[in-house]
Amino acid sequence: MSSLSLTLRDSSTMLRRNLLHARRYPSLTLNLLLTPVVLLLLFVYIFGDVMSAGMGGGDRAAYIAYVVPGILMMTIGGTVVGTAVSVSNDMTEGIIARFRTMAIHRGSVLIGHVIGSVLQSIASVVLVGAVAVAIGFRSADATVLEWLAAFGLMALVALALTWIAVGMGMISPNAEAASNNALPLIVLPLISSAFVPVDSMPGWFRPIAEYQPFTPAIETLRGLLLGTEIGHNGWLAVAWCLGLTVLGYFWSKAAFNRDPK
Amino acid sequence: MSSFVMPTSSRFNGYASPAAVSTVGLRKSYGDKTVLDGIDLLIPAGSVFALLGPNGAGKTTVVKILSTLITADGGQIQVAGHDPAVDPQAVRGAIGVTGQFSAVDGLITGEENMLLMADLHHLSKREGRRVAAELLERFDLVEAAKKPASTYSGGMKRRLDIAMTLVGSPRIIFLDEPTTGLDPRSRHNMWQIIRELVSDGVTVFLTTQYLEEADELADRIAVLNDGRIAAQGTAEELKRLIPGGHVRLRFTDPAAYRSAASALRETTRDDEALSLQIPSDGSQRELRSLLDWLDSAGIEADELTVHTPDLDDVFFALTGSNQPNRNQEAVR
Numbered sequence: 001m002s003s004l005s006l007t008l009r010d011s012s013t014m015l016r017r018n019l020l021h022a023r024r025y026p027s028l029t030l031n032l033l034l035t036p037v038v039l040l041l042l043f044v045y046i047f048g049d050v051m052s053a054g055m056g057g058g059d060r061a062a063y064i065a066y067v068v069p070g071i072l073m074m075t076i077g078g079t080v081v082g083t084a085v086s087v088s089n090d091m092t093e094g095i096i097a098r099f100r101t102m103a104i105h106r107g108s109v110l111i112g113h114v115i116g117s118v119l120q121s122i123a124s125v126v127l128v129g130a131v132a133v134a135i136g137f138r139s140a141d142a143t144v145l146e147w148l149a150a151f152g153l154m155a156l157v158a159l160a161l162t163w164i165a166v167g168m169g170m171i172s173p174n175a176e177a178a179s180n181n182a183l184p185l186i187v188l189p190l191i192s193s194a195f196v197p198v199d200s201m202p203g204w205f206r207p208i209a210e211y212q213p214f215t216p217a218i219e220t221l222r223g224l225l226l227g228t229e230i231g232h233n234g235w236l237a238v239a240w241c242l243g244l245t246v247l248g249y250f251w252s253k254a255a256f257n258r259d260p261k
Numbered sequence: 262m263s264s265f266v267m268p269t270s271s272r273f274n275g276y277a278s279p280a281a282v283s284t285v286g287l288r289k290s291y292g293d294k295t296v297l298d299g300i301d302l303l304i305p306a307g308s309v310f311a312l313l314g315p316n317g318a319g320k321t322t323v324v325k326i327l328s329t330l331i332t333a334d335g336g337q338i339q340v341a342g343h344d345p346a347v348d349p350q351a352v353r354g355a356i357g358v359t360g361q362f363s364a365v366d367g368l369i370t371g372e373e374n375m376l377l378m379a380d381l382h383h384l385s386k387r388e389g390r391r392v393a394a395e396l397l398e399r400f401d402l403v404e405a406a407k408k409p410a411s412t413y414s415g416g417m418k419r420r421l422d423i424a425m426t427l428v429g430s431p432r433i434i435f436l437d438e439p440t441t442g443l444d445p446r447s448r449h450n451m452w453q454i455i456r457e458l459v460s461d462g463v464t465v466f467l468t469t470q471y472l473e474e475a476d477e478l479a480d481r482i483a484v485l486n487d488g489r490i491a492a493q494g495t496a497e498e499l500k501r502l503i504p505g506g507h508v509r510l511r512f513t514d515p516a517a518y519r520s521a522a523s524a525l526r527e528t529t530r531d532d533e534a535l536s537l538q539i540p541s542d543g544s545q546r547e548l549r550s551l552l553d554w555l556d557s558a559g560i561e562a563d564e565l566t567v568h569t570p571d572l573d574d575v576f577f578a579l580t581g582s583n584q585p586n587r588n589q590e591a592v593r
Contacts, residue, residue, distance in 0.1 A: 009380075009383065010381060013377065013380040013381055016380075017366070017369070017377055020368075020369055020373065021368050021369070024368060024369065024409075025368065093366065093367065094360055094362045094363050094364035094365065095364050095365060095366045097330060097358075097360055097362075097364055098358065098360070098364035098425070098426075099381075100329070100330055101328045101329055101330060101353055101356065101358040102353055102381055102382075102429075103350050103351075103353040103354035104353075104381050259330075259331040259332060260330060260331065
């Protein structure tokens with residue numbers, strides 16, 4: 001068997017294993033969906049009027065439009081926290097030691113986790129997106145191409161964050177540590193342009209909001225769905241994603257290849 | 262070494278070794294702690310080999326190195342004709358490993374675990390189903406096949422574990438303490454399973470803390486103590502190293518103890534515990550003659566226990582001397 005078809009075959013076996021886990025134990029995934037949905041409802045119905053007034057007029061509908069791209073990116077961040085936890089859980093299982101002693105593609109365990117997690121992220125985004133549409137979110141005449149680009153962007157963000165989350169899961173001794181280590185993936189969107197524009201933040205804080213992966217990704221998604229100015233954010237978002245993917249990939253691989261205790 | 266010539270480096274380069282597993286000078290340490298300090302092993306294909314030792318002797322480390330889980334610090338290793346350091350995938354293709362801690366996926370069912378293994382061994386769908394069904398049947402797991410493996414008892418998990426190991430028909434099987442933590446019935450079942458494996462012609466490398474287990478199953482036994490092989494040989498050869506069993510008489514009355522001690526000559530005295538040890542093989546005949554003799558001498562002990570040789574005795578015999586047994590002398 002050639003090495004590429006070995007990779008594909010073993011990775012798809014591992015993917016099936018991960019999807020089976022997700023289907024058998026959906027509670028973790030559903031719990032992680034709860035956070036973005038609650039935040040969405042909270043910011044729209046409770047804080048919505050104040051937020052939109054603070055952002056220079058507009059009604060609640062305008063704020064829905066503003067906040068949904070951020071909530072969608074946050075959904076991805078939350079889903080991959082689940083990935084960090086399940087990778088860390090998995091690594092403590094004896095079955096991983098078994099995989100290591102089998103003549104299978106070495107990285108297939110991790111690739112299975114990554115693809116499974118990206119698919120889960122996309123499913124979560126669709127579910128949260130459906131809630132957003134139900135409470136009145138409408139895209140301002142986005143073309144089919146823009147919709148495709150929006151999904152592509154979210155898949156790319158999911159891929160990047162998943163590889164980072166896999167690395168975090170690999171170095172965490174247990175599930176609690178994994179969920180703590182992955183906390184930045186939840187916190188970073190909170191301090192991005194997800195809920196309020198960066199210009200409205202205090203000057204000293206702006207660099208923190210600006211120079212992190214979520215802000216350009218959210219701004220790009222806004223531009224694609226709502227027709228706002230994307231500017232340099234598009235390239236910035238793609239660069240962040242590629243950088244994080246490469247970093248997470250090599251980090252996870254090194255952690256996996258280290259001699260187990 | 263009476264039964265075979267120890268492998269030398271020239272053997273590795275010349276022609277194919279008939280050994281399933283061989284190591285020369287295998288070493289491993291974690292930080293300053295030396296876990297394995299020069300281990301030489303040679304296991305002929307088709308035989309059962311037991312690595313016997315107490316907790317912390319390094320048994321699991323040996324298995325981890327031979328099964329490519331971790332790398333050795335030094336020494337030459339061949340497993341199924343390949344060096345794990347050079348071509349680990351080739352080694353992995355020939356071996357099956359059942360570790361000390363259950364290597365099953367607890368979140369999915371027993372059957373799904375088996376099919377997962379079939380997929381990873383690249384069996385066709387139909388072949389995979391056939392092999393899975395056959396092994397579930399053989400290991401008495403048909404009823405539990407649709408339940409999550411996390412709900413299995415210890416013995417069932419161990420059986421599933423071995424069934425999963427067998428999916429790829431490995432030629433060499435490593436079993437790390439296959440019966441630790443099992444109740445007596447499960448342990449005997451496991452022994453039966455291991456005997457069947459051997460009759461299929463595979464090579465079995467097992468580790469155990471129990472002399473009895475090694476005795477039951479293994480063609481050859483190596484005693485690992487403190488990172489070194491203290492002795493290796495057949496069970497018979499090893500047992501000859503053990504000082505024989507004995508009968509222990511315990512007294513509560515010091516006067517009775519003293520008169521018994523003076524009447525019985527071939528004894529080891531323990532004046533503090535008021536007990537006497539009389540060498541004995543524990544056979545019915547010897548016990549009867551001993552009891553008859555005690556009766557006729559008017560000695561009545563308060564407690565009589567028969568002590569048969571166990572692993573402690575082996576270790577005492579092999580490692581009790583002040584001189585560390587560095588040259589790994591074979592048992593004759």
